[in-house]
Amino acid sequence: MSRKLLLTHDNVPNLHTIDVYRSKGGYASVEKALKKMTPEEIVEEVKKSGLRGRGGAGFPTGMKWSFLAKPEGVPRYLVCNADESEPGTFKDRYLMERNPHLLIEGMITSSFALGANTSYIYIRGEYFYVSRILETAIAEAYAKGWLGKNILGTGYNLDLYVQVGAGAYICGEETALLESLEGKRGNPRIKPPFPAIAGLYGCPTVVNNVETIAAVVPIVNDGGDEYAKIGIGRSTGTKLISASGNINKPGVYEIEMGVPVEEFIFSDQYCGGIANGKRMKACVPGGSSVPILPDYLVCKTATGEDRLMTYESLSDGGFATGSMLGSGGFIVYDEHQCVVRNTWNFSRFYHHESCGQCSPCREGTGWMERVLHRLEKGMGNMNDIDLLVELAKKIEGNTICPLGDAAAWPVAAAIKHFRHEFEYHVLYPEKVKDSKHGHKEPIMPVKPAPVMA
Amino acid sequence: MSLLKVTIDNHTIEVPAGTTILQAARLIGKEVAPPAMCYYTKLATSGGYCRTCLVKVSKGSEKDPRPMPKLVASCRTTVMDGMEVQNFTSPEVIEARKGVVEFLLINHPLDCPVCDQAGECHLQDLSYENGRSYSRYEFERRTFDKIDIGDKIKLHMTRCILCYRCVKVADQLTPGRGHGVINRGDVSEISTYIEHAVDNEFSGNMIDVCPVGALTDRTFRFKSRVWFLKPMDAHRDCDKCSGKAVVWKYGNDIYRVTGRKDQWGEVDEWICNTCRYDKKDAKDWTVEGPRKIEKTSVISQNHYEAGTKFVASPETLPVKQLS
Ligand SMILES: Cc1cc2nc3c(=O)[nH]c(=O)nc-3n(C[C@H](O)[C@H](O)[C@H](O)COP(=O)(O)O)c2cc1C
Ligand code: SF4
Ligand code: FES
Numbered sequence: 001m002s003r004k005l006l007l008t009h010d011n012v013p014n015l016h017t018i019d020v021y022r023s024k025g026g027y028a029s030v031e032k033a034l035k036k037m038t039p040e041e042i043v044e045e046v047k048k049s050g051l052r053g054r055g056g057a058g059f060p061t062g063m064k065w066s067f068l069a070k071p072e073g074v075p076r077y078l079v080c081n082a083d084e085s086e087p088g089t090f091k092d093r094y095l096m097e098r099n100p101h102l103l104i105e106g107m108i109t110s111s112f113a114l115g116a117n118t119s120y121i122y123i124r125g126e127y128f129y130v131s132r133i134l135e136t137a138i139a140e141a142y143a144k145g146w147l148g149k150n151i152l153g154t155g156y157n158l159d160l161y162v163q164v165g166a167g168a169y170i171c172g173e174e175t176a177l178l179e180s181l182e183g184k185r186g187n188p189r190i191k192p193p194f195p196a197i198a199g200l201y202g203c204p205t206v207v208n209n210v211e212t213i214a215a216v217v218p219i220v221n222d223g224g225d226e227y228a229k230i231g232i233g234r235s236t237g238t239k240l241i242s243a244s245g246n247i248n249k250p251g252v253y254e255i256e257m258g259v260p261v262e263e264f265i266f267s268d269q270y271c272g273g274i275a276n277g278k279r280m281k282a283c284v285p286g287g288s289s290v291p292i293l294p295d296y297l298v299c300k301t302a303t304g305e306d307r308l309m310t311y312e313s314l315s316d317g318g319f320a321t322g323s324m325l326g327s328g329g330f331i332v333y334d335e336h337q338c339v340v341r342n343t344w345n346f347s348r349f350y351h352h353e354s355c356g357q358c359s360p361c362r363e364g365t366g367w368m369e370r371v372l373h374r375l376e377k378g379m380g381n382m383n384d385i386d387l388l389v390e391l392a393k394k395i396e397g398n399t400i401c402p403l404g405d406a407a408a409w410p411v412a413a414a415i416k417h418f419r420h421e422f423e424y425h426v427l428y429p430e431k432v433k434d435s436k437h438g439h440k441e442p443i444m445p446v447k448p449a450p451v452m453a
Numbered sequence: 454m455s456l457l458k459v460t461i462d463n464h465t466i467e468v469p470a471g472t473t474i475l476q477a478a479r480l481i482g483k484e485v486a487p488p489a490m491c492y493y494t495k496l497a498t499s500g501g502y503c504r505t506c507l508v509k510v511s512k513g514s515e516k517d518p519r520p521m522p523k524l525v526a527s528c529r530t531t532v533m534d535g536m537e538v539q540n541f542t543s544p545e546v547i548e549a550r551k552g553v554v555e556f557l558l559i560n561h562p563l564d565c566p567v568c569d570q571a572g573e574c575h576l577q578d579l580s581y582e583n584g585r586s587y588s589r590y591e592f593e594r595r596t597f598d599k600i601d602i603g604d605k606i607k608l609h610m611t612r613c614i615l616c617y618r619c620v621k622v623a624d625q626l627t628p629g630r631g632h633g634v635i636n637r638g639d640v641s642e643i644s645t646y647i648e649h650a651v652d653n654e655f656s657g658n659m660i661d662v663c664p665v666g667a668l669t670d671r672t673f674r675f676k677s678r679v680w681f682l683k684p685m686d687a688h689r690d691c692d693k694c695s696g697k698a699v700v701w702k703y704g705n706d707i708y709r710v711t712g713r714k715d716q717w718g719e720v721d722e723w724i725c726n727t728c729r730y731d732k733k734d735a736k737d738w739t740v741e742g743p744r745k746i747e748k749t750s751v752i753s754q755n756h757y758e759a760g761t762k763f764v765a766s767p768e769t770l771p772v773k774q775l776s
Pocket of ligand 2: 170187188353354355356357358359361362399400401402403404
């Protein structure tokens with residue numbers, strides 16, 4: 001059985017209440033941090049732990065914290081990114097619903113480490129009911145003296161607020177989030193300056209994902225070295241994976257970094273294999289923004305090694321034959337699913353969510369969606385496929401924020417690995433008019449013949 | 454203050470810290486300056502949106518010579534000492550810029566024949582220089598209804614490229630936040646707060662900063678093509694602004710008044726609405742002399758003051774006579 005650090009007690013009834021949470025050892029990290037450690041020591045432990053941001057980019061958290069500017073007389077802020085809107089990702093919601101105090105505990109410990117006296121949890125608008133859960137928990141924490149003035153008599157003050165967004169994916173991008181938190185239109189800022197220098201209200205700010213902040217709790221409790229023992233190489237600790245799609249047991253799993261992908265999909269401990277005894281066709285391992293992998297590249301890398309659930313192994317082969325761990329939104333497709341339809345669906349999402357600031361993303365996402373829609377409906381032509389590849393290339397890397405890349409990558413990868421399926425849509429318009437055409441005539445990935453050296 | 458050395462398309466120049474690549478390129482001159490559709494020197498936080506000014510930084514600085522991984526917006530990237538930049542010399546930049554221009558045009562109505570901006574439109578220049586001669590976009594273009602922002606400005610959102618310049622004018626020259634962007638993505642639109650008039654002495658400058666024909670002067674709309682008019686530098690005593698403007702004349706009649714624009718198409722000084730809309734009598738102005746329009750455009754092609762000095766001969770005619 002794999003070790004759990006975040007979902008240890010998630011089946012305990014009433015874990016969301018402070019008394020039950022305390023009885024399971026909750027808030028120990030706050031006591032240890034505030035009474036026995038200096039902020040620098042905590043940052044040092046986080047660095048040692050090798051923890052990397054769980055929001056998608058995987059940036060080392062300890063390093064991010066040490067970049068935080070500390071000018072005299074200027075407040076610093078910690079902002080928790082609970083905007084979780086990436087299709088296929090639902091781990092933060094599960095964590096906050098089941099165990100809101102873990103996040104609050106992490107916020108207190110982290111805020112102390114960063115020297116923040118005011119912190120925010122920015123939560124996605126559609127998670128309104130979760131914001132109620134958090135607010136109730138925060139009120140309990142205030143009542144018990146874990147928040148507010150002079151926490152545990154140490155002289156440390158912290159106020160924690162929950163801010164509900166208005167329901168925009170782009171407000172998960174850290175600088176758009178800060179704009180929105182300031183009460184403005186959620187447009188990403190142009191970087192530099194980075195939030196660590198000028199973030200919320202122009203002050204130094206750290207933005208971290210819910211899971212990242214929750215992971216600080218076991219790191220402080222057990223020490224960074226202990227945390228770093230789990231995992232492989234630069235992928236340490238545990239990771240929450242939101243598993244969905246055509247699997248027997250969809251849900252949120254806490255895995256140790258380094259579990260083989262094959263085990264994750266097929267073992268009963270996790271996804272339990274493909275539903276209804278079908279074959280696996282493809283997998284998107286890290287949320288809708290990351291490249292899709294055809295069946296033959298899911299469990300093995302292009303060089304024939306076992307693919308593992310780590311940042312490095314999932315991206316092995318780059319974008320040619322790899323993907324990314326991203327936010328851990330693990331979507332599995334069976335043989336009856338249509339990749340063109342899926343790509344169109346993702347593309348529709350990015351088109352809808354683009355903030356519209358910069359021209360390649362504003363115009364390009366809409367164009368890609370329309371072309372994909374046409375292809376999906378059997379009304380496209382062969383040139384459309386190359387047009388999509390070119391549009392993706394023209395968007396990628398040329399935008400203000402990574403939403404442009406996130407819109408381009410899935411399209412480029414789908415065409416790279418499933419071009420024959422796009423062609424099928426052009427060649428057999430009558431068949432693909434039925435959106436369930438895959439059920440009648442499954443189209444499996446075609447493994448390219450090895451190129452002779 | 455120490456100067457930083459930057460090389461753009463093999464031209465080297467020294468500039469003070471804080472200078473952007475675009476500004477440095479403009480100091481070198483037209484031959485290296487990237488096109489800019491959203492950046493505006495006088496408007497703080499402008500730039501970064503349109504992406505036409507993308508350049509390649511092939512060497513980050515003397516200290517850290519690594520190239521930057523992506524193309525960068527030259528209007529929002531500051532120069533480092535020893536930086537090397539490629540603009541027109543980089544095929545990658547040219548390709549990306551072509552892409553940007555194509556994106557800007559797919560939803561643009563291309564109604565130049567009936568657009569007042571034609572002849573002084575930056576999007577026309579940009580697409581002439583970087584665009585393709587046909588469109589690959591086969592879907593319906595987005596359209597909006599025209600709205601009046603007060604009695605002097607017409608907003609034709611269909612033509613807008615969302616450069617945000619007018620938003621910055623409204624934020625920075627006029628009090629309150631009455632004018633901004635609503636909705637998102639490709640249905641974003643410039644709008645005033647529930648169709649409020651933008652009512653301020655300097656609001657007319659929005660028209661001057663608009664690179665396309667989205668914001669036009671209602672006192673001038675459909676009066677004349679700009680290249681039939683003679684731009685003249687002129688001034689008057691004004692208690693609100695410097696009173697330095699350009700009057701656009703046809704014969705002795707003043708058809709419109711605008712700010713004085715430099716070779717990059719940016720106004721030197723903001724002018725007030727009184728000068729712009731209400732002073733259309735030749736007696737109101739002291740004319741200084743012809744205004745040279747440097748930005749590539751039909752107006753500069755047609756330099757009227759040159760007409761007497763330069764008589765077209767068959768050799769200088771751009772097209773061969775047929776037959
Ligand atoms: C379009 C876009 C959407 C994002 N959405 C989220 C999100 O919902 N939740 C999140 O934690 N990070 C999201 N991110 C990543 C954040 O910008 C940021 O990297 C993250 O919050 C940093 O936290 P971490 O270092 O703990 O991962 C998004 C990024 C982009 C570009
Ligand atoms: S890439 Fe898209 S979402 Fe990001 S700033 Fe540009 S338009 Fe907005
Ligand atoms: S001028 Fe630089 S991005 Fe528009």
